[in-house]
Structures are given as structure tokens and as C-alpha cells.
Amino acid sequence: MRERFANDGFVVIDDFVSPEARAALRTRALEIVDATDPATTSVFTTRRDAAARDAYFRESGSTIRCFFEEDAFDERGSLRAPKPLAINKIGHAMHDLDPAFDRFSHDARLDALVRDLGIVDPRVYQSMYIFKQPHIGGEVHWHQDATFFVTEPHSVRTLWFALEDANRDNGCLWVLPGGHRGPLRERFVADGETTRMERLDHTPWPTVGTDALPLEVRAGALVVLHGHLPHYSAPNRSARSRHAYTLHVVDGAAHYDARNWLQRSADFPARGLR
Ligand SMILES: O=C(O)CCC(=O)C(=O)O
Secondary structure (H helix, E strand, C coil): CHHHHHHHCEEEECCCCCHHHHHHHHHHHHHHHHCCCHHHHHHHHCCCCHHHHHHHHHHHHHCEEEEECCCCECCCCCECCCHHHHEEEEEECHHHHCHHHHHHHCCHHHHHHHHHCCCCCEEEEEEEEECCCCCCECCEEEECHHHCCCEECCCCEEEEEECCCECCCCCCEEECCCHHHCCCCEEEEEECCEEEEEECCCCCCCCCCCCCEEECECCCCEEEEECCCCEEECCECCCCCCCEEEEEEEECCCEECCCECCCCCCCCCCCCCC
């Protein structure tokens, strides 16, 4: 597995998450959505007020927030679809703040896995529950996760858990095998009250139909990605959702960059995986 990861920049482990664990996460995610008042978040998750939107996003690094699909709200800020079908994702500290996600995210198997892949002192900075809704689930553009988690030396690993079958129809991940050996193309920096993307390298992104590979996996699979591996997911135009849960883990032995958007304070440090 280590060799495959070194060559390809990713590895797929089938049957990692039990059906019971998948069901528990799904139930809890829907409870979180149910408890969210979309009226209070609409102003933050639409384009109308960029400053409020930025703040809502930045603060989410240390709490649990719901993000709705871009077109979920009408002109008056009301949801066009029921909440469970309009939600895009929940982020970004459920693994620390919600008991069900905390239980799932702290697992000796995960700790051993990332250590085997070269992380000396695993620290979980971010969790996301991604819904990839039927028909309207949006595209996630090509990116590398190290763009959002710069450390010196480079260290971020992504743990992506398929909570449902993921295939080309419902918007599975696509990757560029071996692409982790290429340069980091962009970095996302916090600059005072705002955030911005900086271009670091002009290497083109992969393309579907030439060099990109679809990662079609069954519910329960764990996909591990190297932080420099380009990946993307297409819009979901099918009638089936594609729920996934992700953790982003960096090495506490590496220097965590002060310009990363997600910063943890001394009284809320990023914990390990055990
Ligand atoms: O699940 C997806 O569609 C994209 C997830 C992703 O890109 C990530 O977790 O870095």
C-alpha cells in the first residue's frame, strides 16, 4: 500500500467503514442540518455580502456550520428546496465538537494508517460532510489539498470516506495518478479579513477523457490522497446522492503556515487521530 501511495499519490481501501458507522454519520449529519435555521445562514452563503460570507467561512474552522448549494436560496433568501436536499456540506470541526463525528474520526486504524504513510504526529485540522445532492450537487473544481494546508515540509493527507456508492453518474472523485509529484499550483491564503487564491505554478490541470482517472468506489471505501494530488468531482446529475465524509490531517512535526485560512487557537488545538 505504501508503494502504491508513493507511486500514484492515492490509495483505495475497500470496506473500511461499516454499514452501521455509515448510517450513524448520515443520521447525525441530517440532525445537524435539521437544527440549522437557513434564514440565519442564507446571508452568509450567498454572494450578496462578500464580507459576511468570508467571515462565515473563516469562523467555520473552529465550529460546525452548514453551507447550502449556490442556488439554494431565492431572491428573498428563502430555500427553494427542503433543507436536506439543499445542503452542500457541513464543516469544519465536527471531528472535535460533535460526539458522533468525534467517535468516528478518532480511530487507532486511522492513526496507524497515516503513520504508515509517513506522518509522524497526525493532527486533524478539518472535517467535512459532503452531500453531493441528486441533480444539483455542484462540481468541485480541480485542486490540490495542500493549497489549503501549507506546511513545511509538505504533509497534508486527505481521508475521504465513501458513505454511499460513488461512480461517474453521481459525481465520484477523479484524480491524476502520479500527479502528486508535480508542483503545488495554488495556495489559498488568509489576508486580514479576507481570503484569496495565489497562483504558484502554471502547470495545467488534468482533463477528463485524457489523463484523469475516475475513482469509482463502493460505499464503505476509504480513499487516501496525498496533499499534492490533483483531484476533482463532477456535478451530480443523477437521481442518487453521493454522501462522503473527509478528514484533512497534517503532521504536527511540520511547521503549519500562519497564512493558512484555518488556524486553531491554543485553547482549541488540532488533536491526533487516536
Ligand atoms: O467529495 C468531493 O466531491 C470533493 C472532496 C475534496 O475535494 C476534498 O475533500 O478535498
